[in-house]
Amino acid sequence: MIQTWAVTDIGLVRRENQDAYGIRVDQNNDRAVCVVCDGMGGVNGGGVASRIAVDTFLQTVEEALPQQPAAEEIRQVSATAVTAANDAIRSAMAADETYRGMGTTLVAAVTMADGAVVTNVGDSRAYLIRPGQIKRISKDHSWVETLVDRGDITEAEARVHPQRNYITRALGPEPAVQCDGYTVSMEEGEYLLLCTDGLVSTVTDQEMYQEIQEKCDPDGALSRLLEISKRRGAADNVTAVLLRKC
Secondary structure, eight states: OEEEEEEEEOOSSOSSOOEEEEEEEEGGGTEEEEEEEEEESTTTHHHHHHHHHHHHHHHHHHHHOOSSOOHHHHHHHHHHHHHHHHHHHHHHHHHOGGGTTOEEOEEEEEEETTEEEEEEESSOEEEEEETTEEEEOSOOOBHHHHHHHHTSSOHHHHHHOTTTTOBSOOBSSSSSOOOEEEEEEOOTTOEEEEEOHHHHTTSOHHHHHIIIIITOOHHHHHHHHHHHHHHTTOOSOEEEEEEEEO
16 A cells, blocks of 8 residues: 655745655555756746646556556656656747746655665755654766765755756757666655755755654654744745655
8 A cells, every 4th residue: 555645835935835745646556746846047947847847757657657667667667757747848948938947856756665766967956754653765867976976075065056947858958868777775654855956955854854754743744844944934836746655
């Protein structure tokens, strides 16, 4: 059995919520497909791009995934869905010049019997949360992540770096897009958290762990995390999807 929760909020500064998310759960096959996107560009373009990406990713995965897929099959189908989403965004830009320059990040999870496959493009993140541990699964495609990898700045400094919003990969800007895929083992009671950088920039990993794992109240966890973000200014849209394997 799979349980899911979600929250999305405009935050306290932005004039529009350009985030989007989607969840499809098939309890018969013990499968969930979850995706979170953070749009960018244009007056309305970011919201359009993120919605196109969510809808296209979900539809492509549902149409292409076999009933009992292996991890590598999920990785391949997810990569195909990312390409389809990129193509759909670029088609929308070609059809309407007001959408020129729009794009979006994407982080997604597709569950299987013993875990999930996580796919990402950009700086929206996936975390695995289990007793005693929170572990970031995805790797940001961003300039500050490069600085962290080189040892130039710390993770804490990256959260407040003036160039933290500069991403090096996204859906939309280029004809071809490369995604990363990760296979994650999960046991009953463990969580996957997918979220945009609006949450990451205002809430620490330890706070995510405390609200989701330690308080034993997943029904209210995302609302509590959103409140923490708002107490700290919530300068960006905040979106998160939480998944638990039961």
